Amino acid sequence: MNEDTTQNLPxxxxxxxxxxFDANKVIQFQCRKGIACWNACCSNxxxxxTPYDILRLKLRFEISxxxxxxxxxxxxxxxxxxxxxxxxxxxANGSACQFMTPQGCSVYEDRPTACRYYPLAxxxxxxxxxxxxxxSYALVEEPHCLGHREERSITVADYxxxxxxxDYDELARGWRQLILKKKSSGPSIGKPSKRSLELFFMxxxxxxxxxxxVASAGFRQLYDLPAQELKDILCDDIALMQFGFRFLRQVLxxxxxxxxxKEAADQRRLQRMVKNQxxxxxxxxxxxxxxxxxxxxxxx
Ligand code: SF4
Ligand code: SF4
Numbered sequence: 001m002n003e004d005t006t007q008n009l010p011x012x013x014x015x016x017x018x019x020x021f022d023a024n025k026v027i028q029f030q031c032r033k034g035i036a037c038w039n040a041c042c043s044n045x046x047x048x049x050t051p052y053d054i055l056r057l058k059l060r061f062e063i064s065x066x067x068x069x070x071x072x073x074x075x076x077x078x079x080x081x082x083x084x085x086x087x088x089x090x091x092a093n094g095s096a097c098q099f100m101t102p103q104g105c106s107v108y109e110d111r112p113t114a115c116r117y118y119p120l121a122x123x124x125x126x127x128x129x130x131x132x133x134x135x136s137y138a139l140v141e142e143p144h145c146l147g148h149r150e151e152r153s154i155t156v157a158d159y160x161x162x163x164x165x166x167d168y169d170e171l172a173r174g175w176r177q178l179i180l181k182k183k184s185s186g187p188s189i190g191k192p193s194k195r196s197l198e199l200f201f202m203x204x205x206x207x208x209x210x211x212x213x214v215a216s217a218g219f220r221q222l223y224d225l226p227a228q229e230l231k232d233i234l235c236d237d238i239a240l241m242q243f244g245f246r247f248l249r250q251v252l253x254x255x256x257x258x259x260x261x262k263e264a265a266d267q268r269r270l271q272r273m274v275k276n277q278x279x280x281x282x283x284x285x286x287x288x289x290x291x292x293x294x295x296x297x298x299x300x
Contacts, residue, residue, distance in 0.1 A: 020123060020136040023157040027139060029119055030150035033104065040144040041118060042100040047088040049073065050172035051204045051241055053112040054086065058207075059237070060110045065208040072098060075201070083182055083197060086205050088112065113172065116163035119145060120156065124176050133180050171238065174245030175204055181253060196251050203244035207237060210244055224259040 058068040073086045091098050099107045105115070121138045137156050141148055160166065178200075182192075192200075203210045213219055215234055225233075233243045249255040 020138050021156070022136060023155065023160065025137070025156050026153050027120075027156060027159065028150070028153050029147045029159070030152040031147045032150070035146055035150075037144055037146045039100055039102070039104070041142075042097045042105065042115075044095040045088055045090050045097045047097070047112055047114045048076075049086045049088060049205075050113050050168070051175050051207070051244075052168060052171040052238075054205055055207060055237055055241060056110040057107060057112075060107060065206045069206060073205075078179065079183070082192065083179065083200050084205075113165070113168045116165050116168060119147065120159065122169075124180060133177065171241070174242060178204075178245060178248055178252065181249075185253070192252060199251055200248055203248055207241060207244070211240055214240070214243070220261070221263065222261060224261045 054065060054068060054073075057072070058065050061068065063071075069086065072089055074089045075084050075086055077083075078085045088097060090096055097105075099105055099111075105111050119140045119142075121140050123136045123138060124133050125136070154162070160169075202213065211234060214230070220230075233240050246257055250258055
């Protein structure tokens, strides 16, 4: 899309064509100021935000992540009772984006990933038996969008470059991997606790609150993070966000890459010991009952 052009978003109808393709595919599309459908796409929004989208926008507005979430977003459940996502909140009593102006997108340089991708849909998949996820694309063709009738041909790879998506995708990779892993792991990981779902929301979307959490005495009591690493994380939002994804892999999937403090490790060892003892006691009691029942049967 041209620089002063507005983009947009998947609408409630499902306009995604079934064909998927890779980045070499050539599409015919151009969005430009002056086109008859100008702003049509931003008038009826359904835009999910990545953690990096939120980071860029809250920095643009020079407000905290909490204030940004409150003013500009709505939470939603990605799966029932599971991890949450965040969408752009439209204007009050309407469906248009709060950032839409007659001239186009007022946050163009920091517009979200979904706006940059339009009219492409990014499809990240991970099958249960595969370690890595795979990426493909689909074309979203909606009747109101006249950009498909423009004469420009461009590969998906070049379109992504034009829209600045390499950085955006790279910085959202850790978040997408968490979601894919959660979705593909199914019951083997079990249902996340309420606490871990709250942590997911805070780390991914409310980065300033996560920063306070990492800086707190409670965090330092639990985790043994080298002082320099802690300092680096706390003075760089992107480093903090990436650390957050690592932290969530530990919380949600038990990938222990952040060392526990000695006290926390001792406490965990103790809890495991108590749990193992309890399991052994219960197993012994079960065995004794079974033997007892066998004796009763043979007495009969
Ligand atoms: S952020 Fe900008 S491009 Fe995206 S929907 Fe809003 S006005 Fe349109
Ligand atoms: S061409 Fe499509 S993306 Fe561009 S303003 Fe029109 S509806 Fe929006």
